[in-house]
Amino acid sequence: MEETDFAAHLTDLMTGSALTMLIGIGHRTGLLEAAAAGPATSEGLAARAGLEERYVREWLGAMVTGGIFTYDGREYAFPPGHAKYLLGETAANLMPSLLTLSAFTGILPDLERAFAEGGGVPRSAYGPYLESLGAKTGDSWKHIYREHLVDGFFGAVPGLKERLTAGVRVLDLGCGTGNAIAVAARAFPASRFTGLDINPRVVEQARETGLPNAEFLVGDAAELTADPPYDVITAFDAVHDQDRPDVVLRRIRGALAPDGLFFMVDTNFSSHVEKNIGNPLAPLCYAISLMYCTTTSLAEGGAALGAMWGTEKATEMLADAGFRHVEVLDSPRPQNCIYVCRP
Ligand SMILES: C[S@@+](CC[C@H](N)C(=O)[O-])C[C@H]1O[C@@H](n2cnc3c(N)ncnc32)[C@H](O)[C@@H]1O
Incomplete structure (x- = not known):
């Protein structure tokens, strides 16, 4: 990969990471669910979700430019073909995986300590983070x-x-x-x-x-x-x-x-x-393996x-x-x- 391509690749990775955080916000604030009810202006969506419009508008900007929502210059829309991957009781819904992945940020200090000192992060250490995010693995x-x-x-x-x-x-x-x-x-x-x-x-x-x-x-x-x-x-x-x-x-x-x-x-x-x-x-x-499977096993020897x-x-x-x-x-x-x- 050319150096300039690699810089663009890294920027894409950061964008993905940032959008993952924002999708989590959309889940926890109810914005994703509200948006799935139909196209709306930022004011309309904020009112529908009972949230502050200024925050909702900035979040919508990321959703539109990140390819998750569409925008016609007035209203924002969450296409059903996208919504099914983030909402609903189906196997297509990737939200449980997204939330589980986000929950791993809570154990990173322990994991980094284990890199230096050996041992691992016990399964019990994950509980509070998974539960606080509402993630059910x-x-x-x-x-x-x-x-x-x-x-x-x-x-x-x-x-x-x-x-x-x-x-x-x-x-x-x-x-x-x-x-x-x-x-x-x-x-x-x-x-x-x-x-x-x-x-x-x-x-x-x-x-x-x-x-x-x-x-x-x-x-x-x-x-x-x-x-x-x-x-x-x-x-x-x-x-x-x-x-x-x-x-x-x-x-x-x-x-x-x-x-x-x-x-x-x-x-x-x-x-x-x-x-x-x-x-x-x-x-x-590999990332999930590192942040959960490998380290929880090492914690037990x-x-x-x-x-x-x-x-x-x-x-x-x-x-x-x-x-x-x-x-x-x-x-x-x-x-x-x-x-x-x-x-
Ligand atoms: C990733 S979960 C999968 C759970 C379930 N099969 C599913 O598909 O939802 C792995 C499960 O294995 C259990 N487990 C791990 N070590 C075990 C052992 N030595 N004996 C029995 N269960 C064990 C864990 O408690 C956990 O519930």
Whole structure:
């Protein structure tokens, strides 16, 4: 890249960072929601949102020149084709990710200390920042499961939906607030689902789903036993963060019935930086990995695989854990792939 192009590239990065902050303001003040109700002048939008016009006008200037809103010389508009990526209960809405990313600014001093002194930032340190921003990390996946779990994710594996329909025992490891099970247990009433998570707070929330064929347990995946053996074990975005991923994968292998299937959804990148160059999703995922996955694992003395552990490392670890047949399939989301693993 030419020097002048690089300066322009850096300016673009700063612009993106600044607009991200302003989009967060739009979310928290209700401006985005108000703007989605229809075109308005700055006075009209300020009145609609109950805010100060002078601030709203400056914010609108950034939204228009940043390509988020349009302006006809009198009224500002938030096109529906843009609004769906920042509002609404759908998988397209990127707001939960944007807010989660913004929340990481709160732990930066601790992270920078860890660069110099080692160790990491514990998961508990993130809570206040995520909660104060109103970010619910489970939210984006909740919508993704609702729209894509049954046909997109499970449908990618020939015969899996049929087995789930007939009725099997399923364990969802690192189930979080139970969003995947909430969808799967309704779609496959003959199957019995167990969610396991080490965090009692999320398990308590998961139990609120109250489905007759689902139960939620607090426990460490590194201590998983084969009692009972499971026909299907799923792990959505839950393996690379493990403190002892090698132990967990071996436990999963040991807890599967002989014809069982481990269905692991994880990030879809290479383990080698040079192969990720040019992948537009890679810098963001390395950044999230640094600011959350890697440092929270290091805080526990863990393996710190990070979100960018990559398909090469993952398939190697799955083979080491005793899976003799591992297939890597595309998922409905380009940033994730599906590992279909059989003993
Ligand atoms: C990124 S979240 C994914 C949650 C959920 N699968 C979803 O898609 O919304 C990873 C989850 O793994 C859980 N977890 C981490 N280490 C664990 C362990 N050793 N045993 C069980 N759960 C664990 C965390 O508490 C967290 O809820």
